[in-house]
Amino acid sequence: MKTLNQLMYLFLMGTILVFSSCNDEEMDPPMEDDSFYATKLGGEEMVPDPANEGEMIEQGYLNLRIVVDGTVMLIAGDEKYSELKPHFNVLLAEVGEDDFSGYNALVEDFTDLLAESTGAKNYSYTGLSMANAHNPNENPRMNGFVDDDDFDLFVEAVVQSATGAGFGSNDILGPIGELLEGTRDAIVQREDGAMLDLYTRLGGTVMVDDGDGNMVEAGYLPLKQVVTETVLLIATNEGGKYDDLQPYFPVLLAEVGVNDLSGFNALLGNFSDFLAQAIGSTNIEYSGMSMADAHNPEVNSRMTGMVTTEDYDLFVQAVVEAVTNKGVPESVIAEFGVLLNSEGLKGAIIQA
Numbered sequence: 001m002k003t004l005n006q007l008m009y010l011f012l013m014g015t016i017l018v019f020s021s022c023n024d025e026e027m028d029p030p031m032e033d034d035s036f037y038a039t040k041l042g043g044e045e046m047v048p049d050p051a052n053e054g055e056m057i058e059q060g061y062l063n064l065r066i067v068v069d070g071t072v073m074l075i076a077g078d079e080k081y082s083e084l085k086p087h088f089n090v091l092l093a094e095v096g097e098d099d100f101s102g103y104n105a106l107v108e109d110f111t112d113l114l115a116e117s118t119g120a121k122n123y124s125y126t127g128l129s130m131a132n133a134h135n136p137n138e139n140p141r142m143n144g145f146v147d148d149d150d151f152d153l154f155v156e157a158v159v160q161s162a163t164g165a166g167f168g169s170n171d172i173l174g175p176i177g178e179l180l181e182g183t184r185d186a187i188v189q190r191e192d193g194a195m196l197d198l199y200t201r202l203g204g205t206v207m208v209d210d211g212d213g214n215m216v217e218a219g220y221l222p223l224k225q226v227v228t229e230t231v232l233l234i235a236t237n238e239g240g241k242y243d244d245l246q247p248y249f250p251v252l253l254a255e256v257g258v259n260d261l262s263g264f265n266a267l268l269g270n271f272s273d274f275l276a277q278a279i280g281s282t283n284i285e286y287s288g289m290s291m292a293d294a295h296n297p298e299v300n301s302r303m304t305g306m307v308t309t310e311d312y313d314l315f316v317q318a319v320v321e322a323v324t325n326k327g328v329p330e331s332v333i334a335e336f337g338v339l340l341n342s343e344g345l346k347g348a349i350i351q352a
Contacts, residue, residue: 035119040172044122061123063167065111070161071154072107081157084150086196089143089204089218102141117179130186143204144197145190155180197280198335205283220284222326224272229322231267234315242318244311251302263302270294278339291348306352316340 037043042059049057051065075081076092085092094102115123132138134146146154158180159173167173190196203218210216210224234242235253246253255263274286293299295307307315319340323333339345 033119033121036175037115037119040175041118041167044120058120058122060118060120061111061115063165064114064118065107066165067158067162067167068107068110068114070165071110071157072103074157074161075154078157081153084153084157086143086201086204087146087150089200090141090206093203093206093208093218114176114179118175130183131189134187135189140205143206144200146188147190147194147196148184148188148192150190151184151188198332199276199280202279202332217281217283219279219281220272220276222328223275223279224268225326226319226322226328227268227271227275229325230319231264233318233322242314245314245318247305248303248307248311250304275339279335291345292351295349296351307350308352309350312346312350 033039033043035043037060041063045059046056047059047062049055049062072088072091075084075088076095091102091106094100109125109127112123113125113127116125127133128139134142136142136144155177158176159168162168162173162176199219202222203220206218207215208218208221210221216224234245234249235256237243237246252263252267255261270286270288273284274288276284277286288294289300295303297303297305316337319336320333323336328336
């Protein structure tokens, strides 16, 4: 009997302790989420996802996604952010083909990064480090390194998007700005004043259709178009303005006259390759003769005379007319002019 009483005592004490423990837990107030994500962005409240019918999404994540989506749309469509477009060559080309897979992945990654950084508990960023994500050598979707001006312009786009979405108060923009600023050192990898190479600004390495069913790099396509236009201007010689250049192309013109385009296509390819390599292409290399040999009749049988200074200047005039006809911006035309008038190139070609 004594033993039974002891067992009952222990059982009652255990029950009291269990209930006491449960009551203590119930009495402890839950930890308040004072994160920026919860207090300023909407937190974990579940709301319908306007982009995915029938699905729910955290209000905080939705608000961040709206800002990110708006930022990308500004960069794509607002000329104020045109300096940033070369970094999005791959993405913009995909969207132009109605392929939104890369766009959606970018929006999700950037939103995840902001969500985790502002205190979200149910989202985490799993993409590349900021340094690798903005390094073209590590991320083939990135065209060219970012400098401080690019970074500042991107932050401006984020601020404009956030303000347009109703999050323009200082208590929101301030912390977001600080968060972005904390990534500057990792993202900015190009020295101030070092211009993004022209090849990247013309389209870079993204593959596009050249109009004839061939896929070429977007940076190469305008070069090929300009070279083709230049040769055609000289060959057709409208108004006789390029009379003095035609004697350099008798072999080529004779071939074209009998519908043999082999030499014509070889010239287009070589000249386009040369320009591509000269303005920053990393995948295309010029493999033809040196400029000196290519313009020396004793070495190149397709060349019928030494180039004079006057004829070289006339050729540059033909190139300028070609790029103008193709709608190339004046700033790019000026850069082509600097390349064509460089002492090294002119010195190699002018031999008369």
